Amino acid sequence: MLDEIDTKILSIIQDDARASNPDIAQQVGMATSAVFERIKKLEKRGVIQGYETRLNPQSLDLGLVAFIFVKSQEPMDRGMQTGHKLAQIPEVLEVHDIAGEDCYLVKVRVANTEALGLLLHERFGAIATVQSTRTTIVLTTLKETAQLPLADKKISTQETANG
Numbered sequence: 001m002l003d004e005i006d007t008k009i010l011s012i013i014q015d016d017a018r019a020s021n022p023d024i025a026q027q028v029g030m031a032t033s034a035v036f037e038r039i040k041k042l043e044k045r046g047v048i049q050g051y052e053t054r055l056n057p058q059s060l061d062l063g064l065v066a067f068i069f070v071k072s073q074e075p076m077d078r079g080m081q082t083g084h085k086l087a088q089i090p091e092v093l094e095v096h097d098i099a100g101e102d103c104y105l106v107k108v109r110v111a112n113t114e115a116l117g118l119l120l121h122e123r124f125g126a127i128a129t130v131q132s133t134r135t136t137i138v139l140t141t142l143k144e145t146a147q148l149p150l151a152d153k154k155i156s157t158q159e160t161a162n163g
């Protein structure tokens with residue numbers, strides 16, 4: 001289990017990955033060296049998996065978001081080869097193995113509908129096991145985050161190991 005201090009540290013880092021150890025230490029009431037050690041332990045245990053910079057997609061001409069349901073015809077004993085191939089496509093932000101009629105739910109970000117069409121025909125279509133796709137285009141995004149709800153949470157190391 002993580003204690004209250006670990007949870008506070010995670011909340012601070014999640015809000016601002018560039019927060020300095022002295023700033024974090026001040027907010028949690030600990031020595032900078034103790035905060036540094038806790039962060040290193042959280043990284044080693046896999047609770048902190050990495051640090052990313054959020055970019056403005058519109059400023060990079062990647063304003064169109066779409067969710068694509070992908071039906072695959074791969075044999076069950078082949079694992080998730082289709083999903084792994086989809087995950088290698090740069091425009092693909094997320095790939096989820098899902099229950100139901102479809103096999104995968106894929107989130108993509110591209111410049112426009114023309115780019116989306118090319119992505120579907122040239123990249124998804126090049127994967128032999130993709131049987132069909134259904135695409136939903138996002139009109140407006142009201143919330144998009146990778147931040148996890150940490151308020152009053154205690155995270156067990158077992159949960160993060162199985163993650």
